[in-house]
Amino acid sequence: MIVPLLPPIAVIAVAAAFVGMIVSIIPRISSISQQTPTPSAIEPVVGGILAIYGLCILAFLFVVFFGALGIYFMIDRRNRHFIRQQLLFSTIGRYLASKVPRSENISQLNYLTEDSVYAEQPKSAGIWALLYLFITAITALVISYSLTQDMRKHDELQSRYQALLAPSLVEAGFQEPNFKPYKSHNRDSALFIILTAITGGLFWIYWYYILLKDYNDHFAEQAKFEEQILKTLLPAQSPRACRTCGGNMPSTAKFCPNCGSKQTD
Numbered sequence: 001m002i003v004p005l006l007p008p009i010a011v012i013a014v015a016a017a018f019v020g021m022i023v024s025i026i027p028r029i030s031s032i033s034q035q036t037p038t039p040s041a042i043e044p045v046v047g048g049i050l051a052i053y054g055l056c057i058l059a060f061l062f063v064v065f066f067g068a069l070g071i072y073f074m075i076d077r078r079n080r081h082f083i084r085q086q087l088l089f090s091t092i093g094r095y096l097a098s099k100v101p102r103s104e105n106i107s108q109l110n111y112l113t114e115d116s117v118y119a120e121q122p123k124s125a126g127i128w129a130l131l132y133l134f135i136t137a138i139t140a141l142v143i144s145y146s147l148t149q150d151m152r153k154h155d156e157l158q159s160r161y162q163a164l165l166a167p168s169l170v171e172a173g174f175q176e177p178n179f180k181p182y183k184s185h186n187r188d189s190a191l192f193i194i195l196t197a198i199t200g201g202l203f204w205i206y207w208y209y210i211l212l213k214d215y216n217d218h219f220a221e222q223a224k225f226e227e228q229i230l231k232t233l234l235p236a237q238s239p240r241a242c243r244t245c246g247g248n249m250p251s252t253a254k255f256c257p258n259c260g261s262k263q264t265d
Contacts, residue, residue, distance in 0.1 A: 003070035004208040010059040068129040075125035185214040
């Protein structure tokens, strides 16, 4: 989140340095105006102006460099998540198809996976980061718009896949899972662009935060979704009796949850 905050911080820092320079050279300017200017009297004024100019350049390079890193990070994690999920869904589809070769639901699952591979292709994080270095404002808007749209479409595809996966698992002989519906991240990208333009770029700070939050929320929901899939696919483990107290405990437990005694084979 420090990335979108860097431009206003840099502007405030440069403005404060400029005001400080003006305050410090006013007495020198007054003294110069009352006497014949000499190189030694003018040098501090010129040095202060050059220092502010150099500070502006360093601040700009600093802001742009870390902004490019932020853009690279956001695109890269988007790519890695999409590719990982496509591999997971294709594996599940092949497994279910091996159990039920002729199933309309499973065929639709595999179709959605193929559609995801085609529609959610990786973006070049390196190229977009380089573009941010040279076309900062336009690149930031384009990437923010693209990532917002990608999340909305991804949520829709996920919801369709989830709706088909439950009956497909039942057809394959598994217990019907109780999947929690995906939360929709339907943001109005066009409105966000207008608000960013109206506020002179300040709204982009909030937009950047929304992008981080939406993707993080989706990753958390995906983790829970995968846990539910694993619980459905893994064979149920029958409980066993504790050797000490006789209470029920998981078959793989090394210690009894009732009495705490260690279990030996």
